Amino acid sequence: MELVTQHLVQPDDLNYHNNLFGGKMLSWIDEGMAMYVMNKIRYTNIVTMSMDNVVFRSPARAGDIIQIYGKIVKYGKSSITSRTLAITNHPQTGKMSAVIESDITYVCLGENGKPTAYFRNFTPPT
Numbered sequence: 001m002e003l004v005t006q007h008l009v010q011p012d013d014l015n016y017h018n019n020l021f022g023g024k025m026l027s028w029i030d031e032g033m034a035m036y037v038m039n040k041i042r043y044t045n046i047v048t049m050s051m052d053n054v055v056f057r058s059p060a061r062a063g064d065i066i067q068i069y070g071k072i073v074k075y076g077k078s079s080i081t082s083r084t085l086a087i088t089n090h091p092q093t094g095k096m097s098a099v100i101e102s103d104i105t106y107v108c109l110g111e112n113g114k115p116t117a118y119f120r121n122f123t124p125p126t
Contacts, residue, residue: 001069001085005032009064020060025086025100026051032068033084033104040072040125041080043118046106049079058088058097065089066099073103075124078115081105 005028013024030048038044060066067087074081086100110116 001071001083002036004036004068004070004084006068007066009060009062009066011062014062018061020064020066022056025056025060025066026054028066029068029084029086029100029102030104033070033082034106036070037072037080037082037106041108041118041122043108045109046080047109049105049107050103052103052105054100054102056100058099060088060099063091065091072124075119075122077117077119079105079107080119 007028009020013020015021030051034046034048037046065088067089069085069087070082072080073083082104084100084102084104085098088097088099090096107115108118
């Protein structure tokens with residue numbers, strides 16, 4: 001997997017119990033992985049279709065660094081699926097913990113806003 005993006009958990013990112021909001025984490029993952037996919041396929045008109053098997057395994061707190069890793073795992077006619085892994089990296093201790101591992105599927109849209117068979121003649125990068 002490749003490092004896709006990193007975020008520093010700030011106090012404004014926390015819920016009442018001082019854990020990172022789950023929605024904030026999902027937003028970081030979706031945005032980072034979408035940009036990763038766009039760069040890999042050289043196409044930008046994509047939308048998120050699904051985030052599968054999202055399970056929060058451990059919390060993140062203020063001062064943690066969230067590192068998001070990804071890789072492409074499957075191409076369809078108009079869709080592409082990536083696997084992502086988000087971990088917390090505690091800068092003072094060096095301890096790392098898995099937070100989320102999930103598959104995210106994006107769909108390529110044409111000019112009409114409908115799915116387009118972008119991958120019909122696509123050669124995946126090596």
